[in-house]
Amino acid sequence: MWKFKEIVKDKDFWVSSMVFPGALFGLATTLLTFIEFDKSCKERILIGLASISFIYILYKLFKSLLLKKIKLNIDGSEIEIKKGDIFTFPRNVYKVIAFNEFFDTKVDDQIISRTSLNGQYLNKFYPENISGLDKKIIQDSRMQLRIVEKNVTRPLGGKKNRYRLGSIYKDMDFFLVAFSKFDDENQANLMLHEYANCLINFWNEVNGLYAQQEVVVPLLGSGITRHKDFTADPHQLLEIMLWTFKISKVKFREPSKVTILLHGNHHKKINFYKLKEFEKNGI
Structure with a gap:
């Protein structure tokens, strides 16, 4: 538990973990700016990106917790x-x-x-x-x-x-x-x-x-x-x-x-x- 608390409070962890989600949302914003989608499609895209980002951050967190060398x-x-x-x-x-x-x-x-x-x-x-x-x-x-x-x-x-x-x-x-x-x-x-x-x-x-x-x-x-x-x-x-x-x-x-x-x-x-x-x- 102490490792979990230290990692969650670590600024560098969040900076490195947000690089991939940030790139995804940046790409999505560019596409949505130049390509017309209806409102429901945009919502699905954003929900999908949020889900992928959440899963990726969880993966990074558990990977850090389970390091043995x-x-x-x-x-x-x-x-x-x-x-x-x-x-x-x-x-x-x-x-x-x-x-x-x-x-x-x-x-x-x-x-x-x-x-x-x-x-x-x-x-x-x-x-x-x-x-x-x-x-x-x-x-x-x-x-x-x-x-x-x-x-x-x-x-x-x-x-x-x-x-x-x-x-x-x-x-x-x-x-x-x-x-x-x-x-x-x-x-x-x-x-x-x-x-x-x-x-x-x-x-x-x-x-x-x-x-x-x-x-x-x-x-x-x-x-x-x-x-x-x-x-x-x-x-x-x-x-x-x-x-x-x-x-x-x-x-x-x-x-x-x-x-x-x-x-x-x-x-x-x-x-x-x-x-x-x-x-x-x-x-």
């Missing part, structure tokens, strides 16, 4: 937004997995939940050799430049090196991103400015790593991460992701593109029609 062109870059499973994409596509700022890898439902994307990733690709991934991250010269604090005291355990939010470690065809901050109780959290800055840094890191390949990104911030000083539903989080992509000046040229994946029922909370406005007006 959309493609946007943001400053020349293609972004597709849809529901999907990140682990079903092929090897020639980079998939983004969100970690915390320490790149913790212990899947114990305390530090990392088994049901989270990074928990699934670690259990799927490192079921018995998690120390191998830990070693690769700590020895990576690029990642060493992104450490902002060493030997951090963590009362409940976990790694000791804190990385800059938005930093990416490239592991095979996956981009592992330091996305959320962890407090002393190992709870993931972010403030609004941290969330926005993290995304801007993330897009800039992607720009240097994606090698003209498609990049698939989950809706970042929609999991267990707590928003400390703001509240945001999936649609608002998606708008922030798009806004930070736009101001980061990252360019994805064909055949590369960005795909933002919606998990579970998040697609039901997205007003896909409203996202089209971003192409023209931004957010």
Whole structure:
């Protein structure tokens, strides 16, 4: 119902929906001006045009309501937004997995939940050799430049090196991103400015790593991460992701593109029609 109300109140929806009916009535007016019809015939023509216009507007309305995916062109870059499973994409596509700022890898439902994307990733690709991934991250010269604090005291355990939010470690065809901050109780959290800055840094890191390949990104911030000083539903989080992509000046040229994946029922909370406005007006 909320989507219906937003679309009905949207000025751009009515402007675009009235183009076809307006053309029909314009053509009919021209014909009626130059061709003589009796009164009953004119009435039937006008009633027919009104009926066609009403049906067309209903079609546009229901089409907008039933959208489940959309493609946007943001400053020349293609972004597709849809529901999907990140682990079903092929090897020639980079998939983004969100970690915390320490790149913790212990899947114990305390530090990392088994049901989270990074928990699934670690259990799927490192079921018995998690120390191998830990070693690769700590020895990576690029990642060493992104450490902002060493030997951090963590009362409940976990790694000791804190990385800059938005930093990416490239592991095979996956981009592992330091996305959320962890407090002393190992709870993931972010403030609004941290969330926005993290995304801007993330897009800039992607720009240097994606090698003209498609990049698939989950809706970042929609999991267990707590928003400390703001509240945001999936649609608002998606708008922030798009806004930070736009101001980061990252360019994805064909055949590369960005795909933002919606998990579970998040697609039901997205007003896909409203996202089209971003192409023209931004957010």
